[in-house]
Amino acid sequence: MRKTIAIATLLVAAGCSGTSSSGSAASSALTVFAASSLTAAFERIGSDFAAANPGITVTFNFGSSTDLASQIQSEGTADVFASASGTAMDAVASDPGVADRTDFATNRLVIVTPPDDPAGISSIADLAKPGVQLVLAAKGVPVGDYARQALTSAGLLSAAMQNVVSNEDDDASVVAKITSGEADAGIVYASDVATAGNTVRSVTIPTAVNVVASYPIAVVAGSPQTEAAMSFLNEVIGVTGQATLKDSGFGPAA
Amino acid sequence: MRARLPLVIVALASLGATFVLLPVVALFVRAPWNRLAGALSGVGASTALRLSIEVSLAATAISVAVGVPLAWVLARGEFPGRSLLRAAVVLPIVLPPVVGGVGLLVALGRSGVVGRWLHDALGIQLTFTTAGAVVATTFVSMPLVVLATEAGLRGLDLRYERAAAAMGGSAWYVFRRVTLPMVAPQLAAGAVLTWARALGEFGATITFAGNLAGRTQTMPLAVFEARQIDPGGAIVLSLILVVVSVSVLVALGGRLTGLR
Amino acid sequence: MVLEAEIEVRRGDVTVAAAFSAGDRETVGLLGPNGAGKTTIVETIAGLVPAASGRILLDDEPIHDLPPERRPIGIAFQDGVLFPHLSVMENVAFPVRARGARSRAARERAFELLEWLAPGIDPGAKPGTLSGGERQRVALARALAGTPRVLILDEPLSAVDVSARAELRALLRRTLRGFAGPRLLVTHDPVEAMTLADRVVVLESGRITQTGTPDEIRDAPRTRYAADLVGMNLFAGRLTPLEAGAGALETADGVVTVPWPEGRAVGPIDDVLATLAPADVALHAVRPEGSARNVVHGVVDEVAILGDRARVRLNGSPRLVAEITTGSVARMAIRSGGAVWASFKAVEIHLMVERGPTDTL
Numbered sequence: 001m002r003k004t005i006a007i008a009t010l011l012v013a014a015g016c017s018g019t020s021s022s023g024s025a026a027s028s029a030l031t032v033f034a035a036s037s038l039t040a041a042f043e044r045i046g047s048d049f050a051a052a053n054p055g056i057t058v059t060f061n062f063g064s065s066t067d068l069a070s071q072i073q074s075e076g077t078a079d080v081f082a083s084a085s086g087t088a089m090d091a092v093a094s095d096p097g098v099a100d101r102t103d104f105a106t107n108r109l110v111i112v113t114p115p116d117d118p119a120g121i122s123s124i125a126d127l128a129k130p131g132v133q134l135v136l137a138a139k140g141v142p143v144g145d146y147a148r149q150a151l152t153s154a155g156l157l158s159a160a161m162q163n164v165v166s167n168e169d170d171d172a173s174v175v176a177k178i179t180s181g182e183a184d185a186g187i188v189y190a191s192d193v194a195t196a197g198n199t200v201r202s203v204t205i206p207t208a209v210n211v212v213a214s215y216p217i218a219v220v221a222g223s224p225q226t227e228a229a230m231s232f233l234n235e236v237i238g239v240t241g242q243a244t245l246k247d248s249g250f251g252p253a254a
Numbered sequence: 255m256r257a258r259l260p261l262v263i264v265a266l267a268s269l270g271a272t273f274v275l276l277p278v279v280a281l282f283v284r285a286p287w288n289r290l291a292g293a294l295s296g297v298g299a300s301t302a303l304r305l306s307i308e309v310s311l312a313a314t315a316i317s318v319a320v321g322v323p324l325a326w327v328l329a330r331g332e333f334p335g336r337s338l339l340r341a342a343v344v345l346p347i348v349l350p351p352v353v354g355g356v357g358l359l360v361a362l363g364r365s366g367v368v369g370r371w372l373h374d375a376l377g378i379q380l381t382f383t384t385a386g387a388v389v390a391t392t393f394v395s396m397p398l399v400v401l402a403t404e405a406g407l408r409g410l411d412l413r414y415e416r417a418a419a420a421m422g423g424s425a426w427y428v429f430r431r432v433t434l435p436m437v438a439p440q441l442a443a444g445a446v447l448t449w450a451r452a453l454g455e456f457g458a459t460i461t462f463a464g465n466l467a468g469r470t471q472t473m474p475l476a477v478f479e480a481r482q483i484d485p486g487g488a489i490v491l492s493l494i495l496v497v498v499s500v501s502v503l504v505a506l507g508g509r510l511t512g513l514r
Numbered sequence: 515m516v517l518e519a520e521i522e523v524r525r526g527d528v529t530v531a532a533a534f535s536a537g538d539r540e541t542v543g544l545l546g547p548n549g550a551g552k553t554t555i556v557e558t559i560a561g562l563v564p565a566a567s568g569r570i571l572l573d574d575e576p577i578h579d580l581p582p583e584r585r586p587i588g589i590a591f592q593d594g595v596l597f598p599h600l601s602v603m604e605n606v607a608f609p610v611r612a613r614g615a616r617s618r619a620a621r622e623r624a625f626e627l628l629e630w631l632a633p634g635i636d637p638g639a640k641p642g643t644l645s646g647g648e649r650q651r652v653a654l655a656r657a658l659a660g661t662p663r664v665l666i667l668d669e670p671l672s673a674v675d676v677s678a679r680a681e682l683r684a685l686l687r688r689t690l691r692g693f694a695g696p697r698l699l700v701t702h703d704p705v706e707a708m709t710l711a712d713r714v715v716v717l718e719s720g721r722i723t724q725t726g727t728p729d730e731i732r733d734a735p736r737t738r739y740a741a742d743l744v745g746m747n748l749f750a751g752r753l754t755p756l757e758a759g760a761g762a763l764e765t766a767d768g769v770v771t772v773p774w775p776e777g778r779a780v781g782p783i784d785d786v787l788a789t790l791a792p793a794d795v796a797l798h799a800v801r802p803e804g805s806a807r808n809v810v811h812g813v814v815d816e817v818a819i820l821g822d823r824a825r826v827r828l829n830g831s832p833r834l835v836a837e838i839t840t841g842s843v844a845r846m847a848i849r850s851g852g853a854v855w856a857s858f859k860a861v862e863i864h865l866m867v868e869r870g871p872t873d874t875l
Contacts, residue, residue, distance in 0.1 A: 066482050133382065138465065140482030165382035166464025167471075167479060177464065181365035182381045416562045418596040419582040422660050423612040431608070435599045 012121050027179070029057045030226045030232055031077055033068045035215070036170055037107060037143070040083070040195050041248035042236075048244070049235045056228050064170050065089075065142055070098070079223040080232055082215060085142035089216040097221030100230065101228060104237050106251040107189040109150050110142075111203040112178045117182035118250035123152070126189040127185055128159035135174050135183040140166035143174075146211040147187035153209035175200065189213070194249030214254060281493050286486035297298070299491055301468050302476035303498070305384070309459075309472055310452035312388045317396035317448045322441060325400045329407035341403075347397045354393055355461025362389065363462070386463035388469045394458045396452035402444025406437035446506050453499055517664050517696040521568035521578075523551075523558050529566075530554045536664075536696035536713075543699045543711030543728075546665050547739060552700045553592065556666045559698070561585050572663065583612065588662030588764040592669040592700075596641035602628065602652050603637035609660030620659075627655040631685065647678035654689060660798050665693045668700040684785075686701040686710060705789055705866065706744040708732070709717040732835065733827060734818065741820055745791040747835055753783045753867075760807070760860060763788055768832030769808040771860050775867045787866040792825060792837035794862040795851050798855040799846045806857035810834060817843060824848075828856055 038220065039062045046058045061068065061078070065088035069112040072078045073093050081098070083089040084107070092098055119132045127134055128224050137144030151157040164177045165183060168174045174186040180197045193202045217236055235241050242252065256419040264499040267372035328340050346354055362380050372378040414436060434441075456474035463470040465479060473495045480488040520533040530551035533661055536542040545553045557563040559570055562581030570578040579583050582870045588609070596605045603624050610620035614667060628637055632651035633868040641649055650670055657665060670686055671679055690697050701707050707714050708728040716724040716739070717732065724736045732748065735741040755774065772788055774780070796802070802809060811828025824843045826832045834856055848854060 064482065070485065135464070138479045138482060140479070140484075164466065166466050166468075168465060169460070169478065173460075180359050180363055182363050182464075184360065265622075323803070363819055389782055413595050414597060416582075417556075417589075418597070418608070418612070419561045420562055420587065420589050421609040421612050421656065422583045423608070424583055434598060436597075438599075488582075 001129060003116065003246055004074070005150035017217050023032065028055065028228045030079050030225060030228050031059050031061065032082065032232065033061045033063070033072060033078040034080075034082040035065045035068070035142075036062045036172060037084055037189050038215070038218060039070065040084055041122060041191070041245050041250065044244045044248075045235060045241050048056050048240055049232055051187040053228075053231060053237070056231075061150075061237050066140065079225060079229040080217065081220050082217040082236070084213060084215055085129075085145075086214060086216060088142070089218065091237050092220065093218070098218035099221060099226070101216055101218035102233075102237060103218045103253040104241075105245045106254055107213045107249070108251060109146055109187055109213075110190050112175060112183055112188055112193060112200040113185045113203065114178055114181045115182075115198065115201050117201055118181075121185045121203055123203065124154050125156065126152070127163065127187075128156040130163075132163045133182075133184045134160060134163040135163045135166050135168060135177045135186040136164055137171055137174055137188075138169060140232065141170060141212060143171045143187070143189060144168075144210055146213055149211045150187065150209050150220075153211075158238045190244060191250070194247070197241075212251070215250070239246045267489075269468065278496055281489055281496065284287065285489050285493055287417040289486070290490060293313040297474065298467050298471075299494055302471055302473045302491070303494060305468065305470075306453060306472040306474075307498075309387050309391055310449055313391040313455075314399075314445055314449040316388070316392045317399045317452075318441070318445055321400040321444075321448075322359075322434075325407060326433075329404045343400050344397050346394050351455065351457025351459075352461050354412045355390055355458035357410050358390055358393060358458065359406070362386075381462060382464045382466065382470060384430075385464075385468055387459050387472060389453045390458040390462040391472075392451045394396035395448045395457050396398050398447040398451055398505075399444035400449065401442045403437055406440025407433070409440075409442055410436055442506075446503065450499060452505060453495070515573055515663055515695045517559075517698075518571040519555070519559055519568070521555065521558050521565045523554050523563055525551070525554055525563070525568050528720050531762050532585075532717065533568075533587065533717070534715050534722065534725065536698060538546050538696065539691075539692045541693060541697040541699055541710060541712045543693075543701060543714040544717055545701055545704065545707040545711075545714050547719035548702055549719075550717040552702075552717055553668055555717070556589065556668055556698055556700055558665065559585075559664075560587050560589050561809050566599070586662055586663040587663070587666060588657035589659040589666040589669065590650070590653040590670060594653040596644075596649055596652055596656070598641055601638050601640060602632070602635055602644070605628045605652055606655045606659050609656060612658055624655070624660055627659055628652070631655045631658075631689065631872045639658065645678070646673040646675060648675055649683060651685070652718065654686070658689075658693070662694045665690070665695065666700070667698070671701070671703065671706055672698070676786055683709065683866070695711065704746060705787070706749075708744070708746070708748055709787060709866075714744070723865045725731075727779065734816075735820075735825070738820060741792075741823070741825060741837070742873035745792055745825060745835055745837070747792060747795070749788040749790070749832065751786065753786040753865075755780045755782075765832050766809065768810070768830070770832060770863065772863045772865060775865050778867065783867060789864045789866075790834075790858060790862060795834055795836035795856050795858045797826060797828075797836050797838055797842070797846065797848065798857065801855050802857045804857070808861045809854065809856050810856045812856070814848060816848050816850055817848060819843075826854070828854065830856065 046060060050058060065083045065085050069088040072081060073095055076096060081092055092095045107162060111121060111124060116188050136147050139145060148157065151160045166177065168177065171188045171192050174188050175196050177183045178186050179196065193200060217233055219226055219233060223229050324343065360366050364373050364381055369380065380389055414432055415428050418432040454474055459472060460475055464473045465471050469508055473491060477488050477491045480491055516535060516685045518535040521530060522531045532555050544555060546552050554563055558565050559563050559586040561580060565578060567574055605623065606624035606627055607620035608621050631654050635648050648665055669681060671867050674682055690710060699710055711728060712729050714726060714728055715722055718737060718739055724731060726739055726866060731744050731748065735745040749765045749770050750762055751763050755762045756762045756771060759774050761774045762771055763772050810830040815827040815829045818825045819840060823837055826836045826838065826848060828836060835854055
């Protein structure tokens with residue numbers, strides 16, 4: 001799926017650059033690789049940006065931050081990279097390199113349950129109750145690693161791990177297992193709850209044990225249109241972009 | 255005399271073969287040979303491989319047990335809606351496996367149409383269990399044995415079954431002693447394809463049964479998860495899957511199926 | 515045991531209708547051209563083809579409502595239709611096993627039949643490795659294995675090499691004679707029908723056109739088909755050497771000079787069959803001069819006109835049927851009760867000799 005999107009993006013970019021070389025010099029196609037948790041927010045920011053900058057077309061490639069980082073390293077087609085974790089950004093920073101790296105948002109963890117809450121979850125401690133069917137994102141996926149960190153801080157890790165019935169590929173898949181009613185609880189980002197609306201019920205995790213993920217954004221080295229890339233980055237950290245991110249459940253950059 | 259092949263055919267065939275082989279060769283080239291043992295233990299290869307073999311064999315057994323009678327009904331039955339039924343049976347081949355997984359979820363999931371009843375009345379939950387992985391894998395791979403067996407049945411000369419009936423064989427006896435052995439080559443070929451498809455199943459399984467090492471995490475799921483943590487480990491797991499599949503297909507491909 | 519069949523079957527746009535019976539220890543030959551409906555009739559009797567209407571009685575008991583596996587009929591199909599995945603032995607044991615016998619009893623029965631009907635064939639061989647004649651022997655054994663009350667042989671010689679036919683025909687005759695019950699023989703070969711059947715039912719385009727003993731049909735064929743194919747002169751008897759390349763066939767009612775069978779040692783041979791087409795018999799008003807080795811003088815029994823051809827039955831030594839044009843009948847003033855000369859060449863006679871003792875088994 002993601003490969004297809006990447007290839008399509010590549011084709012679109014190639015087609016556009018082909019026409020722009022002979023046409024108006026102002027028009028350019030910008031490719032933004034962004035963590036999948038940013039999907040809803042960035043699509044809105046993208047359309048606001050396009051309205052303000054008629055010459056620039058923005059194409060998004062959403063996916064897991066780790067996947068995106070390795071795609072950038074092997075294919076190098078991204079102009080902007082917005083990551084859900086510092087680690088993935090660090091990888092891109094070392095190869096091929098980034099410029100103007102800045103944290104633009106934070107995302108907290110929340111517990112989600114089906115609306116009818118079949119297992120009676122009212123706090124993070126309830127996740128360790130015997131028989132609760134808990135779904136997490138897999139190890140190596142940022143939201144999965146953060147969830148394990150939070151459970152460790154709460155002293156619940158080994159008991160809660162007994163209850164894990166599935167390690168999902170990303171936060172969206174965790175939410176899907178909850179909305180379908182198959183699992184009793186999951187740990188995802190606050191932004192996911194904003195997207196899922198009333199198909200899930202959320203339970204907050206105390207700040208003391210919560211993990212706040214910082215989202216870095218940067219211009220990828222080798223981008224042929226650093227200027228356009230910079231203006232998109234500014235849109236994200238600007239007032240409108242920040243308001244959109246807030247609506248989508250993100251917190252301000254720390 | 256050896257067949258003379260037109261150059262165009264040879265060229266296109268080479269292109270096709272290269273296309274298929276390239277990813278496999280690349281896996282061998284990029285495999286972290288120097289830390290093979292570490293990568294193997296790190297990603298739980300043996301657990302995933304054992305589960306994969308168990309799930310694929312169970313799915314194949316179920317597929318043969320209900321798929322062969324289904325093929326017989328499709329080949330010999332005369333009833334309204336037969337072509338519709340055949341289309342439905344083929345559907346899992348055409349559908350993206352994830353769609354199959356979603357379908358299974360709303361049908362057999364804990365709050366699914368039938369699954370709700372299974373869960374509430376009988377206490378059976380298929381999601382997040384090995385049984386669920388078998389169900390998802392069977393759903394996706396069964397059509398192959400059904401289609402192969404049906405083709406075999408359609409190609410079977412009806413005179414043999416008629417002769418067997420005239421020799422005093424009851425319908426069941428004729429099916430067992432004449433029909434089944436005579437379509438055995440096609441059935442076996444179909445079963446091997448079903449097994450191969452089952453071994454590689456990913457989408458329906460992760461959607462319906464989830465991903466948990468030792469319970470529902472088969473090799474393809476392990477590969478997918480390992481990509482996040484350890485790309486080298488993912489390559490090692492992929493190679494194991496390639497080696498196992500190729501060895502079994504080569505060993506069975508000719509001998510058992512008689513297709514060589 | 516008597517089999518009575520009165521059936522009507524629709525196959526495609528053809529309707530096959532036939533009523534006939536076969537008595538105890540009677541072989542009824544169903545003779546007709548390809549597509550006449552012979553196989554359809556026997557498969558209807560075996561229950562493999564549903565009849566549109568009619569009844570099939572075995573000793574006055576209706577069997578037409580029984581499924582095929584419950585009809586007491588043994589059938590050797592055209593081309594054998596042996597199960598390719600089973601060995602020769604397993605094929606023959608199949609009807610015994612299918613009727614519920616234990617494997618061991620079925621094997622014993624199969625070995626017994628194979629020893630009798632197919633000696634020299636490896637019981638473990640797969641049918642695909644057998645010759646046409648061998649397959650037919652196994653099919654025959656399989657037809658008898660279930661101890662049926664009616665025996666049906668469908669074109670038993672059609673897939674068999676000419677060289678193996680005479681021997682197999684002799685085996686068929688022995689088998690048919692040894693079977694205590696009604697026997698049906700489907701064939702398109704008149705010689706087969708004439709030599710193996712006690713009574714012949716001629717079938718053309720789904721209808722019975724004539725029923726009678728082989729002699730009756732030969733003497734008075736009612737249709738063009740019967741006349742062309744069935745109305746053959748048939749000689750049977752002992753063959754003795756006469757001179758280089760020729761022999762004398764001593765039949766019950768006269769001696770015929772025939773060519774000596776190729777590859778056979780010179781010496782008397784029993785049970786030789788020979789046929790002569792009526793059209794190869796020439797008629798003459800006076801004793802003919804010329805090369806024909808056989809010259810017969812006799813009184814005309816009957817002159818039967820069939821279109822522009824006439825069949826003349828001659829009571830001579832031996833008895834003969836000649837077929838000539840109606841013009842010749844008028845020219846020679848041939849009439850019933852008149853005397854006439856007949857001649858035919860030895861080379862026109864077709865011999866069917868069973869293989870000598872040196873060749874068999």
